[in-house]
Amino acid sequence: MKLVAIGAGQAGGKVLDRLLEHDARHPGTFLAHAVAVNTAEPDLQALDAVPEESRLLIGQSTVGGHGTGTDPETGRECAREAESEIQSAIDHAPTSSIDGFVVIAGLGGGTGSGAAPVIAERLRAVYAEPVYGLGILPTADEGGLYSRNAADSLQAFVGATDGLLVFDNDAFKSSGETLSEGYGAINEEIATRFGTLFSAGELEALGDDIAESVVDASEIINTLEGLVSVGYASEELPDDAGDDGGLLGRVLGGSDDDSIGSDAVVQIPALVRRAALGKLTLPCNLASTSKALLIVAGPPEHLSRKGIDNARSWLESEIDCREVRAGDYPLPDADRVAALVVLSGVTDVPRIDRMQSQAVDAETAETSEAESEDAMQDLIEYGDDSDGDGATDGHT
Ligand SMILES: Nc1nc2c(ncn2[C@@H]2O[C@H](COP(=O)(O)OP(=O)(O)OP(=O)(O)O)[C@@H](O)[C@H]2O)c(=O)[nH]1
Incomplete structure (x- = not known):
């Protein structure tokens, strides 16, 4: 099937890079056009296969090209502000002859998790073709913040797409190496599986003599x-x-x-x-x-x-x-x-249940930390005023 692919954030861009390489190694091509969108300039510069003119830096006035620092709200805002720029970058493609779109992002960080659902929503509002997502889940040991970002983004992303292909880093990480050392092999796995799926429906390369049994x-x-x-x-x-x-x-x-x-x-x-x-x-x-x-x-x-x-x-x-x-x-x-x-349309996914409870635990911990900080602040302020001697109680 012919697709326009948009990679959002660092993981989104890197996976898009691998899909372009997969596409180049196989007969025909399923990627009609590829655009990488990021708030971090170095991440865009580090890409190999995405053409330079298709790398779009967004949110410069907000984060100055340095990324969101794992804050999806900032990622969302940057994508909303840049909606028309993103749209023009996509419109360079011959969108009349495509079968759909795919928006790719790691859901644990800030840029991809915040921007991907915004981009998907926009595409769905503008084009008649289906819009798919490819969402990458963080590993459990990346911690509560990543799980919470991913749990929130997953919900928004699935609602903004016609189908959300999910890849769980946790299921594919190998022991004995750090996650970032393992990204090369993980991204190859992603490109093999989803590249095979998308290119299977790309019949042009097969010529005129296509058997009925071939997937389209x-x-x-x-x-x-x-x-x-x-x-x-x-x-x-x-x-x-x-x-x-x-x-x-x-x-x-x-x-x-x-x-x-x-x-x-x-x-x-x-x-x-x-x-x-x-x-x-x-x-x-x-x-x-x-x-x-x-x-x-x-x-x-x-x-x-x-x-x-x-x-x-x-x-x-x-x-x-x-x-x-x-x-x-x-x-x-x-x-x-x-x-x-x-x-x-799978519904029984224990991994997502676990990620959601890790997200709730992180939120609860954050709330109680904020509450104890408030309580401490109250105590100090009370101490300031209690005896009117201008000194903090307990320090007189
Ligand atoms: N599979 C895979 N996952 C990655 C890769 N790089 C990062 N991730 C995961 O993607 C999630 C989000 O990380 P990034 O993509 O770096 O974050 P971002 O979207 O650029 O957002 P900010 O940097 O926070 O603004 C994390 O859970 C990472 O573990 C990669 O190359 N492959």
């Missing part, structure tokens, strides 16, 4: 709603899979019903099970899914129709949901077969 943009649009989580698994093809797939297929169990003749070397239902039951971008209870989409990508000779149908039936029973679409994404030169499982 309308199937993606009809699936995305509410909170969206994505599972992914892939399997590398042996070097000689293309040359002697028949023999290898038989050796690896190619006589199984899920293969196309004897050529399939990857058992698609097993791959789909790994994708759905493995790490999801937003860990959730699969049974709470309202719509799902299954995409199997790889060289066409390895995409067994029967295998995909069997995998779809398994997914339908596993998530107890009738609206499960499935299709393939032919990539003639790929060296692997990949399964992408898109779970849309």
Whole structure:
């Protein structure tokens, strides 16, 4: 599907950078235009793939190019003041031929979490195409302030979009390295999963001879709603899979019903099970899914129709949901077969419940700190006035 992508804040810009690189490595292009918006000048300068003319510094008169210091209210204000500038940066794109928009942001900080819902709302008011969000949740150990920012922003962002794709840093951080050391691998994971989803619907690159089974943009649009989580698994093809797939297929169990003749070397239902039951971008209870989409990508000779149908039936029973679409994404030169499982409208998400209680705890702690500061102030002021001797009580 053809998209205009807007990255807000540092994480939003960095993920946009990775998506542009992913797009450049694959046939066709799903990114019609990319704009990075930030209140921090150094973050914009540090981007690689976003063209310089598409980097927009906002809120200069408020924060002087130094970022919001983790304050979403400032991020929101800066985005509101710059709405028309953001709009003109987006209007450089041929918006008449696109399928939708995606606004990307880390929700724990100030700029992205405050600005992303404002930008999404504006796009929705101006254009007829759907507007999606890609929201990144902070890790639990980033603390209460980040959780509170993310909990507030998540609520506003999901309301401002036609579907919010969520990626939880907490689920993907690896032990033994700091979060910032791990961002490279995490961002690659984000680009692989969401890049595969968006490029799957981009049919131009496939030429005129497109099979009916190929996923198109309308199937993606009809699936995305509410909170969206994505599972992914892939399997590398042996070097000689293309040359002697028949023999290898038989050796690896190619006589199984899920293969196309004897050529399939990857058992698609097993791959789909790994994708759905493995790490999801937003860990959730699969049974709470309202719509799902299954995409199997790889060289066409390895995409067994029967295998995909069997995998779809398994997914339908596993998530107890009738609206499960499935299709393939032919990539003639790929060296692997990949399964992408898109779970849309999920409602049972313990991670979000935990983040919300961490946010409430942070708020309670802040309130009681403010109350004790007030009480201390009252005490001191009372002391000032109590004996009228001009000295603070207890210090006479
Ligand atoms: N996945 C991922 N998350 C990131 C990255 N950089 C920052 N984050 C996370 O995103 C959240 C927000 O951080 P930033 O994007 O730096 O904040 P910002 O939106 O620029 O806002 P301010 O700097 O506070 O004005 C935090 O929870 C970070 O852990 C990144 O490269 N990848």
